[in-house]
Amino acid sequence: MASLLDPILQGLLLGGLYTMFAIGLSLIFGVMRLVNIAHGDFIVLAAYMAHAVLVATGWHPLATLLIVVPVMAGLGYALQRVVLARTLGDDILPPLLVTFGVAVIIQNGLLSAFTSNALRLPSRELETASLALGSLNIGVLPLLTLAVAVALIFGLETLFARTAIGRAFRATSDDPETATAIGVKTPHLFALATALCFATIAIAGVFLAMRSNFDPFAGPARLLFGFEAVIIGGLGSFWGTLAGGLILGVAQSLGAQISPQFQVLAGHIVFFLILAIRPRGLFPKTA
């Protein structure tokens, strides 16, 4: 039992990163029923951006967030206003295919610009620092990742529950036509939601880059992990997304105990198990 304690703990910490991948997906699906296939590729794009900022300025990796977050948020706002807004409607095909095209463009654009060599953000002392907890070691960086993920979930939950813009988000999500009729400016609101989503993408990208290697084709796997976390947790619930991320992290970490090849597969199996037992996820929005 004690031997399982460590992988479970490491899995929970890994789950923090997966929650970060999932938050943006959960957010824009909640507001506009959109699934961005390029979600993971934008995370990787943010990682490359952070790397470029670090090379240019020599700042601490965490300080790159000061530039990457606003730039990505702006990109998200523009992407929604200029491209994605034209695709929204009853037909789910256009947004899916457009973001699919965007994914291929980002992957191959990064490949042309930076080659297929893997990069990493050197996170200096953060990389090796750890806290001793009895016989267990907790890495400071993974712990920080989890803490930031929980803070993001808490922040979004509060934003949705208690602020005017959060109410507008919920209103549009429940019934876009009525929301427009009572004065919600839908295009602007959707673009704001996308900007918010891209801010979380930027944060996820920087933490991904500090924790592991990344290359131009690392995006799709991040999308799938984020997606699994959202579905496991249940659509429409941010706390559910956190739970989904943690469960996925623990499943993968336990799978890796059996064999390294089994890590990702174990996550997929848990995803299908949840889908079989609780099709609407563990904590679906009660509607």
Place this chain on the structure above:
Amino acid sequence: MTTLAETTKRYARPDARALVALLLVLAVVAAPFWAGRAELRLFSEFLSFLALAVLWNLLAGYAGLLSVGQQAFVGLGGYALFVLCAHAGLSPYLAIPLAIVAAGALAAVFAPLLFRLDGAYFAVGTWVAAETVLLVFAMIPALGGGAGMSLPAASVKAIAAGKELRESIIFWLVTGLSLATLLGAYGLLRSRAGLALMAVRDNRLAAASLGIDIWRTRFVTYVIVAAMSGGLGAVIFLQKLRISPSAAFSLNDWTVMVIFAVVIGGIGRLEGAVIGAILYFLLREMMADLGAIYLIVLGSLAILVMLFSRKGLWGLVETRFGWSLMPTERKP
């Protein structure tokens, strides 16, 4: 009033088209006698790609099932052939139909789970399913793990002893299955089942109220499309004589390129898939050495089509000239 001349014209035109189609099919079937090896490769590659495009079009354009995980079935079909030949000692002739059954069975297992996901989430779910199958095959040491395996010499010889005859037979298998898929899809769409499919696509609620079992219609389509994709995978890898998880379950080769071709050509139209496949191969032959740029161009084209002309290139032609080569729409 319809004049006699008009009526004759209306009925004569499909016959002329059928004749042209028949001649084309004959030319393709006779290809081993007049074309070189490189051309044969290109032909069979084109036809199998076209068949995959038509299948995906059937799934997404008609049944509304936006799958990005068709590589699961192409790859499984390929692996089923190799496993049955190498480990069960079956002849490829017997292994191909079994590969079709295996891919259909896999789809029947996944469908009840994946159908719980709606729309765009169904798409990502099919992707996870394909990744899962890939990981499983990459883990089996008897199949060469991540490195893959070759078709044993004995199985290759079982097709035909002589090399030339063997290559011709494999060519006929690939083209035959691809053409059967095309004809089958055309026939399906003109049948009662096809009508039900289009009704489900156009208005789910109305279709259900007319007594169409939506879940069943979609399930059957999903399983049939997967089975045919598996058959195509089996013959595609029979021609390659080698298989590996990354090639068999390639998202790019079996799904992304297929989707782009269908979207650019015109989704929800059989001609669209054909035009898209032709355009894809032309672009590929012209720009293959550009690598990444070529994919960026394809991706941008697909985005532009989705934003400005959702019915694709064929849709443009159709509205402009009123042409329809393979009519599947019923006009009152």
